Amino acid sequence: MIEIRGLIKRFDGKAVTRNAVDNIDLTVPEGQLVTLLGPSGCGKTTTLRLIAGLERPDAGEIRIGGKVVYSSDDNVYVGVHQRPIGVVFQSYAVWPHMTAIQNVMFPLRSGQKKLPVPEARAKAMEALDLVGLADLADRPAPALSGGQQQRISLARALTREPEVLLLDEPLSNLDKGLRDRVRDEIRAVQQRLGITTVFVTHDQDEALAVSDEVILMEYGQIVERGPAQQIYARPRSEFTARFMGISNSMPGTVTACSDDLVDITLPHGTLRCVAAGDLVEGHQVNVFIRPESLSLSRKDTTGLGWKGTVEFSIYHGDCWDYHVRVGDTLLRSRIYKEKVGLSHGDPVFVSPDQETAIAIPVGTPAANAGTPPLAGTATAG
Ligand SMILES: Nc1ncnc2c1ncn2[C@@H]1O[C@H](COP(=O)(O)OP(=O)(O)OP(=O)(O)O)[C@@H](O)[C@H]1O
Ligand SMILES: [Mg+2]
Structure with a gap:
């Protein structure tokens, strides 16, 4: 130990x-x-x-x-x-x-x-x-x-x-x-x-x-x-979410809470997310969505998809990463399919998985926020 x-x-x-x-x-x-x-x-x-x-x-x-x-x-x-x-x-x-x-x-x-x-x-x-x-x-x-x-x-x-x-x-x-x-x-x-x-x-x-x-x-x-x-x-801080590769994030507002799930209003629609920390209605959050939790389709079958345009794609061997512009936001969607066949400029609908994105309260402190440099330094004898 x-x-x-x-x-x-x-x-x-x-x-x-x-x-x-x-x-x-x-x-x-x-x-x-x-x-x-x-x-x-x-x-x-x-x-x-x-x-x-x-x-x-x-x-x-x-x-x-x-x-x-x-x-x-x-x-x-x-x-x-x-x-x-x-x-x-x-x-x-x-x-x-x-x-x-x-x-x-x-x-x-x-x-x-x-x-x-x-x-x-x-x-x-x-x-x-x-x-x-x-x-x-x-x-x-x-x-x-x-x-x-x-x-x-x-x-x-x-x-x-x-x-x-x-x-x-x-x-x-x-x-x-x-x-x-x-x-x-x-x-x-x-x-x-x-x-x-x-x-x-x-x-x-x-x-x-x-x-x-x-x-x-x-x-x-x-x-x-x-x-x-x-x-x-379940990262609880923005630093961890980013460091663990959750590359998509967007600001939102909590509209409803139940246990550790929250409904969030985002710029492009609403989404049920996992809450990191105690959240109540009206809280401002950043929502972190894994690329593999965003699926793409040419038609909006559910009526809930976010309308976007493919900017570019990256091939990884076992998957594709599509970078899709939705409004002001560039989202990354990871697709594990042989052939998706989308290319630059194609219109698509982005559908986020429910209950997998993580809502982290805005202003979750980074490690040193608020601490003056060199605080608490003492010298050993
Ligand atoms: N001998 C040293 N003299 C002065 N500064 C040092 C010395 N060793 C480390 N530092 C500084 O202390 C900080 C922490 O360094 P450290 O080597 O522990 O980082 P690390 O997390 O291991 O980074 P890396 O992933 O690059 O190895 C850095 O700012 C580094 O520049
Ligand atoms: Mg090191």
């Missing part, structure tokens, strides 16, 4: 206007995998490095397995080598002059708790076996593929049997097919060992695929957190 309270990190410098990590509270339950997800520069790597002890916080507290490894109040700082962690970085740092097994054995043969060679070798073989590379143990590292090298890094991080595994964009140097395979491997090993893991990524699909919980970050703060399905299907 990892417990983080009030964590703050600021990098000094002329152009620095915000804390890189700005008052984060986070608990990663025992045996779970939590992803830190967010755009470039939002503080994911810094958070991970603070947990690892590779960076010293300015304030807050970090506990790993119940033990305080950093506390600004009590002036505790446990160094990286004393923390029960394994780390894997984006650039798979394998040593080219060593074989696969020598790479994995290295941490066991260095430092104060140096193991004898036969013992270290046995442990390294176990770790290689876990990541499916036992057969390649004696292969020189440069003769391994990118994905194999990344799995070597993972095996090396696991050899010391850490309580906590920290992964910083471990897949980003791999091509698409390999990325999926190594991702699945990481999740399988993590679940098999029941190892508490923090996984950093800026890729929402990757986060959804591997996580027990997804933490959305922006400007060093946590914007939203929840199980992957909830973050995908």
Whole structure:
């Protein structure tokens, strides 16, 4: 288990206007995998490095397995080598002059708790076996593929049997097919060992695929957190909705409410939506609609379609994205059909699915709204 309270990190410098990590509270339950997800520069790597002890916080507290490894109040700082962690970085740092097994054995043969060679070798073989590379143990590292090298890094991080595994964009140097395979491997090993893991990524699909919980970050703060399905299907903030790829949005007004469904008047008609948050009649909202929730037809059979014109289309192999202008709004509709046969300038009717769009109250705060830059910074002793 990892417990983080009030964590703050600021990098000094002329152009620095915000804390890189700005008052984060986070608990990663025992045996779970939590992803830190967010755009470039939002503080994911810094958070991970603070947990690892590779960076010293300015304030807050970090506990790993119940033990305080950093506390600004009590002036505790446990160094990286004393923390029960394994780390894997984006650039798979394998040593080219060593074989696969020598790479994995290295941490066991260095430092104060140096193991004898036969013992270290046995442990390294176990770790290689876990990541499916036992057969390649004696292969020189440069003769391994990118994905194999990344799995070597993972095996090396696991050899010391850490309580906590920290992964910083471990897949980003791999091509698409390999990325999926190594991702699945990481999740399988993590679940098999029941190892508490923090996984950093800026890729929402990757986060959804591997996580027990997804933490959305922006400007060093946590914007939203929840199980992957909830973050995908029921985002509660505009930032999350956009980041999770819900590209269509339009302003509307609540006209009726029942439980978590609301009727919304939009510029082109009305729509029953899922409410994100407490809404009452008259509330102003932004409605977020997934491209796959908008269907297109040449005739308006229901009388409820929104009249528009096709601007352009993009082919993705398994689907088409049609960009359709409806009034002032450009909407994206994703169609999973072999042949739709619409082209630039064609008139169409756009029909949104009922009860799938999400109505988010206007002005849902972004992470840092209202907080002055560098608020709450304290210095650790
Ligand atoms: N050593 C450093 N010195 C000064 N500023 C830093 C340093 N490391 C990070 N920062 C700044 O802190 C902020 C958070 O950086 P961080 O590397 O944690 O972002 P990230 O979310 O990992 O981004 P990415 O997805 O690009 O890896 C950024 O504004 C970055 O420029
Ligand atoms: Mg990073």
